[in-house]
Amino acid sequence: MAIVPFLLSPSFDPLIQHNSKMDILIGLQWGDEGKGKIIDLISREYDIIARFNGGANAGHSIYHNDKRITLKLLPSGIFYPHIKNIIGTGVVIDPVALQAEVEQLQDCLSDANLIHRILLSVKAHLVLPTYKYWDMYFEESPEYRTIGTTKNGIAPTYSNKILRQNVRVEDIFSKDFEAYVFQILNKQYAELQALGQDMPAVQELYDNFLEACNFLKKLQITDTEIFINEALSNNKKVLAEGAQATLLDIDQGSYPYVTSSNTIASAACVGLGVSPKLIDKIYGVTKAYCTRVGNGIFPTEITGSLADELREKGGEFGSNTKRPRRVGWLDLPALKYAAMLNGVTDLVLTKADILNGMSEVPICTAYEIDGETRTLIAPTFADNVPKPVWKFLEGWDAPLNKINQQTQVPKALKLFISFLEEELKIPVKYLSTGPQREELIILGN
Template sequence: MVDVILGLQWGDEGKGKIVDYFASQYDVIARFQGGPNAGHTLYVGDKKIVLHQIPSGVFHEQTVNLIGNGVVLDPVTLRKEADKVAAFGIDLKKNLFISERTHLILPTHRALDKAAELSKGESKIGSTLKGIGPAYMDKTGRNGLRVGDLLHKSFTTQYIKLRLKHQKLLDNYNFTEEISEWEEEFFEAIEFLKSLNIVNGEYFINDKISAGKKVLAEGAQGSMLDIDFGTFPFVTSSNTISAGVCNGLGVAPQKIKEVIGVSKAYCTRVGGGPFPTELEDETGEKLRKVGNEFGATTGRPRRCGWMDLVALKYACMLNGVTQIVMTKADVLDAFEELNVCTAYEIAGRETKEIPFQMTHAAIAPKYQSFKGWNCDSSSIKNAANLPAEMKAYIQFINGALGAEVKYISNGPGRDQLIKI
């Protein structure tokens, strides 16, 4: 069977640590979508490492890690990341496998991403400029190059053909930046990629399942960034919800068992797009400072706000969430009063549904207030010792969502996770 861990907000929920925590219970960890725009932060001992492409189970020797066909892969990012992982004594040639159907991010994809974002002016969507969008566009446009193509003698010819097509688009943007250095780095990284385990991903994963192995599918970004169900057009280019596991790995829906949703005890968002509970005041700044809310990939300050139960319940519904991990609960230690959004007011009407186009709706969040716990929760090891106010906060959330918080993360460390 396949269990899934994914984000329930706009990404940055702390999924990396959670996958790392659960990884020892699984035989296979598989990334099913996204690209190097996702940054999953882990701590190995007291050392911090951010993984962008490699699955978060890589530091568990007995665990096999698969990059699935739903991912778009930047060979340059992968090589740099592999060097960082190798410094911890990890041999990727033993425990990392890559689906041959995984699409490649080319240097010209990065250039197109940058050119398109710059052309939008005030309408920027907050792209990380990693080439993810253009790579997925080539995938759906049936032009893309895949990892398996690297092993064919026609790869260079295919690459030149696609590069010429991209260059015409770049000329339309008047993009003059030199990318030859990017290409040199790309082709060096391609040779490294060819030295890794390239497999027929869908057979690989299904053979593991048939053999009784436990598989954990790891999602990137968050449910509210899903290309279909997120806050369009301020979304990513892939399906970030649990349905994406099926086409991102090649597994049947009935193989999915547990869906573990990860949510912060509050909300954050990087880049543009609607954010109904955003706090553009001292409270928002305090959340950012205490929570160290800066993007793992971009370093950009994250927008911060109170928990949004309308959006969270929507995400739980779409994903079929069976249990929730609430991260960064310790950040709320510093607040005397907490607010939770329970409904939206739009055009004078109250609703608990996400509107079709959030960017066109003037949304006023309706809040319920809670007393903060005002104590250091980061050293608590078991649920019985949680402050009464935190228990009340969680109990209210459980009642509103219909899916229960089963774990509380109260710090960045591996051991700072409390089972409720």
């Protein structure tokens, strides 16, 4: 299949007709808030689910037919036959990883039509096979700062994108593509070998990459920004799905321990080619506590047996890497910062069920820094680590996965939710009551 130019309907005027607006769903912490489950559940209300940033370093875990499935590159609407799933321009695509993910999901779901629900942007950049080994080298070499990356080659891809030295999806149709890739791989392979990096044979990397690029040609490859804008003009419902989370944003997060792309809501406009005028709801997902993976600041982090218990109970291990996540209590100043950056209109609260049975639930409501108390602050403290100011709310003790309506929510949890709404001035729209896809309650204002 060649690139498919998107055929506009005769009535489409991109400067006038926009009958619908795009919603965005964003993680408000350091990731792993449960975005995949939420998108999977609410996506039935949408016609298009679109990824706008990141790459195969983002693992969204979803329970489907009692099976735990981790999506890395595919948007979370992939389980629904009526939904078009777009991998937008701002995403970096590892062809080998995408082929493996699609084929594994096809086998798991016994769904041969799944492949027809995927659209790739012609402008999305490709992750070359040597990039993973550059990631490993930078992460493991004593000459460079250790970040704690997933070593999926994401940073080298974005770096070469900015240097204007990378290849995009559209290039796989070029007659010079294979020769150009072979040249790049051999050059980088020699450089990595000289640095002492262990790798498979270059021919193996090259052959696997080309095979996967040929697989990409089976997908719909088009100008996804035009596709989305016409869909909006035709009153279609679009949800932009964020990867990673706000506090890992390359510009606004806890640099340098961040991801390599912009993760906040405004990045959806750039990564998908949609005007900011066409944004409606912005859903922000937060856990009832905090976690993060990798290095970097974490003022509310807890350690020891309590941390181990919370980690085990919450299943706090990386979807991709299986690394144990660092855990801590809810950080309200950082949450206010994230809500401000994203312009959140509706909150989604997850993992409240993990705190079930605690006599009291700690929340960091402010920081003490240099003798000052601050209730809103960017999560960059250099060497001056702040002292959390704590508030303890009454705990709840009820099997949340057994309830299915708002009136059944325990009183203490209702007070916890009301406290968040009052502090953030944002309503909690959804409450997750367990890991299964249907364990979710819609809350009133």
